[in-house]
Amino acid sequence: xxxxxxxxxxxxxxxxxxxxxxxxxxxxxxxxxxxxxxxxxxxxxxxxxxxxxxxxxxxxxxxxxxxxxxxxxxxxxxxxxxxxxxxxxxxxxxxxxxxxxxxxxxxxxxxxxxxxxxxxxxxxxxxxxxxxxxxxxxxxxxxxxxxxxxxxxxxxxxxxxxxxxxxxxxxxxxxxxxxxxxxx
Amino acid sequence: xxxxxxxxxxxxxxxxxxxxxxxxxxxxxxxxxxxxxxxxxxxxxxxxxxxxxxxxxxxxxxxxxxxxxxxxxxxxxxxxxxxxxxxxxxxxxxxxxxxxxxxxxxxxxxxxxxxxxxxxxxxxxxxxxxxxxxxxxxxxxxxxxxxxxxxxxxxxxxxxxxxxxxxxxxxxxxxxxxxxxxxxxxxxxxxxxxxxxx
Numbered sequence: 001x002x003x004x005x006x007x008x009x010x011x012x013x014x015x016x017x018x019x020x021x022x023x024x025x026x027x028x029x030x031x032x033x034x035x036x037x038x039x040x041x042x043x044x045x046x047x048x049x050x051x052x053x054x055x056x057x058x059x060x061x062x063x064x065x066x067x068x069x070x071x072x073x074x075x076x077x078x079x080x081x082x083x084x085x086x087x088x089x090x091x092x093x094x095x096x097x098x099x100x101x102x103x104x105x106x107x108x109x110x111x112x113x114x115x116x117x118x119x120x121x122x123x124x125x126x127x128x129x130x131x132x133x134x135x136x137x138x139x140x141x142x143x144x145x146x147x148x149x150x151x152x153x154x155x156x157x158x159x160x161x162x163x164x165x166x167x168x169x170x171x172x173x174x175x176x177x178x179x180x181x182x183x184x
Numbered sequence: 185x186x187x188x189x190x191x192x193x194x195x196x197x198x199x200x201x202x203x204x205x206x207x208x209x210x211x212x213x214x215x216x217x218x219x220x221x222x223x224x225x226x227x228x229x230x231x232x233x234x235x236x237x238x239x240x241x242x243x244x245x246x247x248x249x250x251x252x253x254x255x256x257x258x259x260x261x262x263x264x265x266x267x268x269x270x271x272x273x274x275x276x277x278x279x280x281x282x283x284x285x286x287x288x289x290x291x292x293x294x295x296x297x298x299x300x301x302x303x304x305x306x307x308x309x310x311x312x313x314x315x316x317x318x319x320x321x322x323x324x325x326x327x328x329x330x331x332x333x334x335x336x337x338x339x340x341x342x343x344x345x346x347x348x349x350x351x352x353x354x355x356x357x358x359x360x361x362x363x364x365x366x367x368x369x370x371x372x373x374x375x376x377x378x379x380x381x382x
Binding site for chain 1: 217218246247248250251254255258259261262265266269270272273274276280283284337338353355358359
């Protein structure tokens with residue numbers, strides 16, 4: 001056994017080195033594509049949640065990255081990526097808001113691992129439209145039709161997912177308010 | 185040549201990994217909620233299976249018996265990581281919906297099992313035939329299961345809406361419970377067919 005140990009170590013080392021080398025090449029080859037997709041998703045997200053914007057700029061305030069949307073030199077809104085726990089995995093979403101009148105423009109779900117057919121419905125327009133034009137503040141998730149602007153209508157069968165998204169949006173709104181003011 | 189065809193056909197039906205050997209259950213139950221996911225998972229697993237069986241049957245004489253399992257896992261993990269990067273770079277939507285299940289191919293017992301049972305004992309050409317057969321056998325069952333579940337659970341197949349608005353989707357079919365129910369039905373049907381042929 002002892003005589004053999006050198007051979008065993010050598011075998012695993014050699015396989016490890018070859019694996020690492022080939023993966024390094026694959027990594028080099030695929031990373032630009034992966035980054036391009038991420039950037040594209042972010043960019044289309046910004047124009048979706050700040051619909052009036054024609055261009056955007058990355059700004060860091062209070063250590064948080066914001067995307068300011070501009071239309072003919074005028075700042076029309078701010079977008080922010082916020083992440084938090086969902087029902088199953090993490091939910092990553094983008095919130096666009098207008099600090100000038102203290103209202104949310106809209107949200108876009110970037111990544112989630114919610115149950116298909118139930119929680120995954122957080123990506124549907126009928127749920128996302130809940131947040132369009134909402135004033136900054138805290139929201140209640142309710143299971144019937146909403147009657148005041150601080151309420152969010154839950155998805156049938158996915159109350160927890162609806163609740164979690166709402167909490168993440170609240171956090172994002174908080175950060176926008178801290179950095180840009182707006183609302184109460 | 186006859187031997188190769190027999191090796192190839194083995195995985196498709198007689199020793200089908202899912203319905204006869206009942207291995208690789210984690211992806212079978214977890215990702216077959218839509219047909220696209222099932223197909224992508226089947227192809228990704230087949231790719232890893234074929235490449236690792238080729239490499240392992242080529243270098244099997246160089247690997248000392250005592251470290252064969254860690255060596256196999258290293259080789260499998262390399263191909264899985266490659267698949268993961270590749271899907272993220274060129275099929276980002278599929279990569280997003282399969283997310284964690286791609287890295288988990290490393291521990292799919294179908295792959296390690298075929299290395300132990302076949303690639304480490306047989307020459308390259310037979311290992312390729314075995315891997316292609318097993319890979320296709322795995323893929324067709326995943327696709328069949330996921331078409332069944334997507335149709336009943338969402339009324340669509342490959343994302344194309346087939347059943348009209350009159351159809352009330354059975355949401356249980358795309359949840360884990362639906363996977364167990366449909367897999368049970370599928371294995372039952374296959375057993376009936378095999379016993380009639382038998």
